[in-house]
Amino acid sequence: MASYLLTDRPIESIADYLAAGGGEGLARARAIGPDATIATIERSRLRGRGGAGFPTGVKWRGVASADPDQRRFLVCNAAEGEPGTFKDRALMRWNPYQLLEGIAIAAFAIGAEEAYIGLKERYAAELSALERAAAEMQAQDLLGDVPIRVVTGPDDYLLGEEKGLLEAIEGRPPFPRWYPPYLVGLYTDMPAGVGAGSAGWSEQANPAVVNNVETLSNVPHILAHGPEWFTEQGTPDSPGNMLFTVCGDVVHEGVAELPMGTPLAVLVHGVGEGPPEGRRVKAVFPGVSNAPIPDSLLDTPMDFDSMRAIGSGLGSGGMIVYDDSACIVAAAAVLSRFLAVESCGQCPPCKLGTDALAERFFLIDSGGGDRFTLDEVTAWIERVTDANRCGLGAGQRALAAGVLRLFGEEVIDHLGRRCPSDRVLGVPKIVDWDPDTGTFAYDEGYFAWRRA
Amino acid sequence: MVSSSAPPGTVAAKLPAPAPVSEARRLHSEGVSPAEGAERLAGRFDADELRRARDWWVRRMPRSSWDDPTPTKVLRMLERALAAVDGRVPTASAGRR
Known part of the structure; x- marks a missing residue:
């Protein structure tokens, strides 16, 4: 299985997308119905690409099987904010169509009333790519029947936290709430001050599925080619390809699509072309929420379980490399x-x-x-x-x-x-990528503007 | 070499958890659902005990990892138990939050 998320060249029009097989996933989902669509995702063993690696099919099933009286929502978490990660933005710029098709399929499968895409207001390029693609797909009836709304929020790390994102969609600051989206989703009408177990509380209140951009971008391909096609790559526990960002002290920074289970060294020394001449890798940080990985463990396969086994984690696949000149x-x-x-x-x-x-x-x-x-x-x-x-x-x-x-x-x-x-050292918070130089632009003034 | 002294300005002592919290954690670790666990808690503890336990847990509920669901599951069990024995609950987690 070659790259399917990041194809050789960007998909810039609906004609390009259809020529590459776009639209087949949604057509297949409509043909087999919601339940079989969820079953297909379950059989593919797709795991969420936002960091937790939770099985997507299980998440969908949990919300789809909620009390029929409850409203259901789909939320696409496009508020990527992990330092050292640029993969969701790369996907939205490269091929916004597959994401929108994935959203349409997921919303159809779980019986969502509405779907939301939550991203940072700062992501102008991605927003414009999504709006353009949505208009084109809408004109060709390729977006399904569930309305898709885009909500923008502040450039806060917690906008990318799923419970914070739900708050932002409801018009509040992205301060995470207590309960996860599958229990308390959007626009619940419970009176303030009432929590789990109180009068008016049901097992699930307007539950929402929150999926990451990359997770949803995988969905049309799985529907179109079948779950067995997907499980052929990657590892038995972490099938498929995943996007990895490599940045920091490497010759070539960028985003690469690799089968899950690829050794970390391939990303750092192959894709990233290793540290600058005369230097050696000291540590790789998988984002800011995992233990750093020393040079001696670069052979570790990049999948959820192998990374966890060495006491670290895969995070959202963003690898920040520090060479031996860094403290x-x-x-x-x-x-x-x-x-x-x-x-x-x-x-x-x-x-x-x-x-x-x-x-x-x-x-x-x-x-x-x-x-x-x-x-x-x-x-x-x-x-x-x-x-x-x-x-x-x-x-x-x-x-x-x-x-x-x-x-x-x-x-x-x-x-x-x-x-x-x-x-x-600065915060490796990526704001843009320059394909000509193979380098990322970072939020150099981060502490100044964020403290202001 | 490193001892575990408490940082200044924090509650240093590891206070024992209220009994309903310990029981809820035990039930959760045994795979008991929040609904069933709440029923059992409601049969053993009164409203004051459950309210104190819920408030204690809201302040403490430690996470072992960032995707650890234990804190909210235990909270849910305590809230449901409290609601079962006292219909007037104002609970910690507002419905809309």
């Missing part, structure tokens, strides 16, 4: 600072803990840390996940604990000693 403590500090800024503050342990951890890592990096600073770091690692509505605090814990576990000696070497590296 791992400085990296931990700046990535923790990012999480501290983005923490919404609804759960005090998360807001205080991410901030404290960033501060402690900066202190250690500057040579001002001692063993009591390390004590504080370990204590905050334990506390930062308390009362977390969302997973931001747990991501911080994974990152900080991973740095201590895998790079403990380097951290200890910093105690009472100024870091020999004078390299200043």
Whole structure:
């Protein structure tokens, strides 16, 4: 199976899309009906590409089988915000049609009343690609019968958190709510102050399926070619291809479509062409919410379970590479600072803990840390996940604990000693990709504008 | 080398969890559904105990990983149990949130 998500050239018109077999997935879904469509996705064992790797078919089935009185919604999470990741935006720019077809199929399968695409207002190129594609598909009756609405929100990390995204769709700031979308979806009419188990509460209240852009982009291909075609690639537990972003200290930054289970080294040294000459890879961070991976583990297959087995995670496939000129403590500090800024503050342990951890890592990096600073770091690692509505605090814990576990000696070497590296690290928050130079543009002024 | 002292400004001590919380966690770990678990909790604890436990859990509910569903499942069990014994609940999680 060659690349099917990112084809050789961008799909720029509906004619191109139809010529490449577009529209067959939705036609197939309509022919076999909603239940068989879900069964097809179940048999494909497609797992969500947003980070959790949850089986998509199970998610669809859970919402489709809700009480018939409940309204159902489909939400496409297009608010990609993980540092070091650009794959959803690449997909929306490259081929917005397959995403829209995937949305139409999913909405049809779960019996959705409406479908939403939630993305950041800053993603102008993606928004315009989606609007153009939607108009063309609508004219040819290729969008199905479920209305699709686009909602834009602020450039907050938590807009990409599914419970935060639902809040934004309802017109509020993207502060995550308690319950997951399959329990409490959109526009529930329960009075304020009433929660699970109260009068008027049912098992599911207007449940919503929230799927990532890449997940939904896989759907038309699975319907068109069959689940067996999909499971031929990848690993038995993580079938299919996945988009991986490689950025940071590599010669060639970019997004690549690879079968799941491809070793991380292929992405870093093959696609990324390795670190600059004379340098070696020190660590790869899969986003900001997983433990870093040292050079010695680059042979690890990139699939959900293998990455978890080494104590890290696949995240959304964004791999931030640091070579040996970078200080791992400085990296931990700046990535923790990012999480501290983005923490919404609804759960005090998360807001205080991410901030404290960033501060402690900066202190250690500057040579001002001692063993009591390390004590504080370990204590905050334990506390930062308390009362977390969302997973931001747990991501911080994974990152900080991973740095201590895998790079403990380097951290200890910093105690009472100024870091020999004078390299200043920024947040690898990608805003654009230049195909001519093979490099990403980063949000250089992030801390300035985000603090303002 | 590293001891686990508490960071300044936080509640340091690991206070024992209220009994309904421990019971809810145990039931969840045994695969009992929130509905069934809530029934069992409602049969064992009164409204005050359940309310205190719910409030404690809302402040604590630690996550082991970012996609860990345990916190909300235990919360759900406690909220449902509380609602079963006290119809006047104002619960922690608003319906629209």
